[in-house]
Each structure stands twice: as structure tokens, then as C-alpha cells.
Amino acid sequence: MRRDIFQAIADPTRRAIIGLIALQAMTPNAIAENFNTTRQAISKHLRILTECDLVKQEHQGREIYYSLEIEKMKEIDKWLDQFRKIWETRFNQLDKLLSTIKKQKK
Amino acid sequence: MRRDIFQAIADPTRRAIIGLIALQAMTPNAIAENFNTTRQAISKHLRILTECDLVKQEHQGREIYYSLEIEKMKEIDKWLDQFRKIWETRFNQLDKLLSTIKKQKK
């Protein structure tokens, strides 16, 4: 059972959950109200998100508040970095090309 | 069969392929040499990557060169943006807190 952040965000429901709890902590029941699935299905998703440290729990009586571990999201950003370098280079090359064309017009 | 970019990058082999062909186009055989799987398995991965426009083909005789469609990668970056805002705000708040502490020390 592979369990990394990329597998975690592969599912659209999990991405939606992440978006929901990014700003305020929520209980499983409250989260489940936003979806057309059972509470148990959401519970499973939360387990997966917990397993890869994307989410943290805060117990309060019999309720559990889930919130996003925003730091973990930076891992995706970090992976993207290598490609960001590429597309920025491409952009600069395009920029150079455009200014060359401009100069020629003059 | 869901087929979006998030599902595409969920598999570690596919992420490796993306990394490989980010800078130069490669044939399926050449790509497969970098992995401990069959060429057919790589072919399947390339099909998935093609299906969500992450990869483009260039036919050259009986060879097909695959390369990364870097623009598509920006979609992940775009999705990350909402969270980037959050972690930057957190950082600024931390920054404020730190300067407040500094001032108090003075």
C-alpha cells in the first residue's frame, strides 16, 4: 500500500476535503455534509490523508477536528520546482525572441 | 476511468518518466531502459500521460519521440496557488510575531 502525497491528492474527493479544511478545522460529520457519500467513506479518506501527514487531528470530547497540515503541501511545490525552472526559461526565451522582433521592426 | 493530471502524477514511475522527458524527447525503448519493467508497461504509462495531454508525440520513421507538455504542468501549480496563499500568510504572521518579539527585547 503506497501512501504518499501524490497518491493522496489523486482523488478528487480528497482534493475537495483538503480545500475545505485548509482554512478551518472540521469534524468528519461536517465534512461529509458537503459530499454525496457516506460518512464512512469520508472517514476512509481522512485516514489516508492522516497516513501521509497531510492532515492533523485535534480531539475535543467525542468530536475530532481535522485540519490541513499546510507545510506538507510544500512537497508538491518542491517537486514542481524543477519544471517551473523549465517553463520560466522557456518564457525568457520567448521574451528575448519578442524583443528581437521588436528591434527588427524599428 | 478517471484521467486527469493529478491521477497521472500519482504513479512514481510516471513521475520519473515526466522528469526524464522534461528536457529532451525520448522514444519508449529509451525510456524503458531506465526502469525495471517491460517496454509495454512503459507504453501503457505513456498512453495515460498522452490521454491527459501531459505528453506530446513526434513521429520519426518507425520511432516515436515523446516529450513533456510543460504547459500542462502549470495546472498543478495553479491548484497549489490557493494553498501557497495560505502558507505565505502564515509566514508573514510569523514574521510579524518575530519582529514584535524583537521590539519587546529592545
Next chain:
DNA sequence: TATATTTGCAACCGAACGGTTTCTTAATAT
């Protein structure tokens, strides 16, 4: 104390995943 609520866990189900083996097609080399 008995009952209701919140949650997680286990068992099960159909579909999708990732892989292999085998086969076909098309282009190149001998």
C-alpha cells in the same frame, strides 16, 4: 443507568490499476 451521538474499523463488492505475455502493424535493414 439507559440512550443517543460521534467516530473508527472490518468485511465485502465491483471497478480500475499496474504489470506481464502474446500478437499485430509498420518501417527499416539485409
Next chain:
DNA sequence: ATATTAAGAAACCGTTCGGTTGCAAATATA
């Protein structure tokens, strides 16, 4: 003309995924 090479397609296999139903544990309430 024949053999070789590059690549994709199809069929199959075991595993994982996402979901459901049913149940147990813990906490709160009557």
C-alpha cells in the same frame, strides 16, 4: 523478398481503490 526492429493493442492476472453496510468503542445526555 525476408528478417529485424519499434511500437501499440488485447487478453489476462493479482492488487489496490473507493464505496457500502454493519458493528464496536467512547463520550455526552436523559
